[in-house]
Amino acid sequence: MSTIPGNKVAVIGGGGNVGAATAFALIARGVPTEVLVVDVVDKAAQGQALDISDASFMMPGTCRKASFKEAGQADVIIVTAGARQQPGEPRSNLIDRNYTIIKSIMDSLQPIKSTAKILMVSNPVDVLTHIAQKTSGLPRQQVIGSGTYLDTGRLRNALSEITSVSPSSIHAYMLGEHGDNQFTGWSSARIGGRPLLDHPKLQGVDLESINYKISRKAYEIIEAKGSTYFGIGMCASTIAEALLNNTSQVFPIVNYVEGFGCYMSWPAAIGSDGVEQSFDVKLDGEETKKLKIAIDAIKEVCDKYQ
Structure with a gap:
């Protein structure tokens, strides 16, 4: 059995394309961390985690499915979950649909580790980073977005x-x-x-x-x-x-x-x-x-x- 790294990176929405690509990139880049795949669709999270873990046998990182509560205690929490942007749709149209999703996620993560950093990827990312900071309770410098x-x-x-x-x-x-x-x-x-x-x-x-x-x-x-x-x-x-x-x-x-x-x-x-x-x-x-x-x-x- 491989040694489990001491730090953790949680990927919220890890059952989807963006979340899975993020989790896989963490493993493929050789980042020595335990990647936690989290999704409201538990079966999707399990499938992605199992698949990505197959890619970790030559890497220092590990990957597994986890709960929202576990994710709240991760060192870095990456949020990729959200309503999908439709062809030709401006990112601004996603705001109302995603506000409810982000607030629900932050509530599900509580209590969030006080030193955790939240990285928002969901769009429109500038606004949703603002919303994540307000709803997470973390200081501004600990809540960022992938931006440009x-x-x-x-x-x-x-x-x-x-x-x-x-x-x-x-x-x-x-x-x-x-x-x-x-x-x-x-x-x-x-x-x-x-x-x-x-x-x-x-x-x-x-x-x-x-x-x-x-x-x-x-x-x-x-x-x-x-x-x-x-x-x-x-x-x-x-x-x-x-x-x-x-x-x-x-x-x-x-x-x-x-x-x-x-x-x-x-x-x-x-x-x-x-x-x-x-x-x-x-x-x-x-x-x-x-x-x-x-x-x-x-x-x-x-x-x-x-």
């Missing part, structure tokens, strides 16, 4: 194809909101220490076209196969690993930014205590206008769920 991390990865992949530079060496972010109001921080983007837009292969490139394609990619995937899960599963597992290992890595995640007075997708360093610091990103005039639109849209909805 996946969108940023899509952006860097697209830029890599144009510049022939590794995505990991391109420092550019999608910001503001994980949704229709997200935008690219072009003016702060860098590559090799120089402004990204100075790169010769980006001269004359339609930047708005790139931004639009990135913001619409999820809809394209949903139209083709019903939902997205591999990309977000990898992103969620990476964030969870950073929380467990106290790496202080910077991610464009949903976090409460004091200067703007709301939860939003913004670069922040995270570690074992959750958000360690949020960063001041320099924007030009047009980007500042887009940021305000995103913030106003998030606040307008969050004000309804205080």
